[in-house]
Amino acid sequence: MATIEELMTANLLEVFGERDAQRRRAAIERTYVPEVRFSDPDEVVVGYDALDAKAQKILDDAPDFVFRAGGPIYINNDLGYLAWELGPEGGPAVVKGVDIALVEGERITSVYTLLMKD
Numbered sequence: 001m002a003t004i005e006e007l008m009t010a011n012l013l014e015v016f017g018e019r020d021a022q023r024r025r026a027a028i029e030r031t032y033v034p035e036v037r038f039s040d041p042d043e044v045v046v047g048y049d050a051l052d053a054k055a056q057k058i059l060d061d062a063p064d065f066v067f068r069a070g071g072p073i074y075i076n077n078d079l080g081y082l083a084w085e086l087g088p089e090g091g092p093a094v095v096k097g098v099d100i101a102l103v104e105g106e107r108i109t110s111v112y113t114l115l116m117k118d
Helices: 004-015 021-031 048-061
Strands: 032-039 044-046 065-076 079-088 095-104 107-116
Touching: 004 021, 004 065, 004 079, 004 095, 004 107, 021 032, 021 048, 021 107, 032 048, 044 048
Parallel strands: 032 107
Antiparallel strands: 032 044, 065 079, 079 095, 095 107
């Protein structure tokens, strides 16, 4: 049984941080419900294919960057919160944000991404 902590970590590192398309797709299918809804300041996408394409676009736009947790994971019942950073490996963050996810059963149903401005 996947915990919210495990799902939040998978969302960040195994989906949005995974450059191998096959590993990313496998992570998507075990982390989210089929009709997952992902919302960020740019758009809302729904479903595995759209989420996969969104993750690939983010990775393509930042070819030398990696995602990393920006703090602990916080949980309130069926909601998970994780701050993250994106930047060069071992270097300072170029982008910071938070992911807020709603979980039903053992998978994420919705993810909301907020970008932070320092």
